[in-house]
Amino acid sequence: MVLNERELMEYGMRLGSELAPGVVIALTGELGAGKTTLAKGIAKGLGVTDEITSPTFTMINEYTSGRLPLSHFDVYRLGEGEAALVGMEELGYEEYFFGDGVTIVEWADLVEQLLPEDAIRISLSYGPDVETREVVVS
Ligand SMILES: Nc1ncnc2c1ncn2[C@@H]1O[C@H](COP(=O)(O)OP(=O)(O)O)[C@@H](O)[C@H]1O
Numbered sequence: 001m002v003l004n005e006r007e008l009m010e011y012g013m014r015l016g017s018e019l020a021p022g023v024v025i026a027l028t029g030e031l032g033a034g035k036t037t038l039a040k041g042i043a044k045g046l047g048v049t050d051e052i053t054s055p056t057f058t059m060i061n062e063y064t065s066g067r068l069p070l071s072h073f074d075v076y077r078l079g080e081g082e083a084a085l086v087g088m089e090e091l092g093y094e095e096y097f098f099g100d101g102v103t104i105v106e107w108a109d110l111v112e113q114l115l116p117e118d119a120i121r122i123s124l125s126y127g128p129d130v131e132t133r134e135v136v137v138s
């Protein structure tokens with residue numbers, strides 16, 4: 001689907017309101033594709049009241065004010081290949097991926113091998129004009 005920013009946020013809110021415990025949402029798409037925007041919508045849908053900021057430098061942000069605990073990863077700075085996998089181990093990713101909260105992962109393609117099989121995969125890319133993004137859910 002092709003969505004503008006408001007529609008992407010609303011899509012995230014709907015998704016967030018329906019999520020069950022233990023779900024991992026794997027987001028892919030280049031810089032500016034809308035991963036963090038979508039994460040904000042999902043957080044809102046979960047009832048998170050905190051301001052959502054990009055975990056670019058912190059790698060993980062955690063929020064407990066919603067209906068379910070939310071952990072929001074941005075793994076870009078872990079690097080690629082083996083470095084990303086080692087970095088994830090160091091972050092203790094298993095507790096998040098296989099715990100009872102909801103986990104959102106930006107740049108999920110970098111840690112593809114670690115994702116649970118049943119992760120919700122959403123790829124974002126630039127749309128037909130500057131205000132839209134193409135969103136593919138699988
Ligand atoms: N349809 C859209 N959906 C999401 N963001 C959009 C859209 N159109 C324009 N934008 C802009 O693109 C940027 C997306 O940034 P962000 O969500 O942080 O992306 P990412 O986390 O993938 O790098 C924001 O500046 C936002 O205002």
Ligand SMILES: [Mg+2]
Binds near residue numbers: 074
């Ligand atoms: Mg981002």
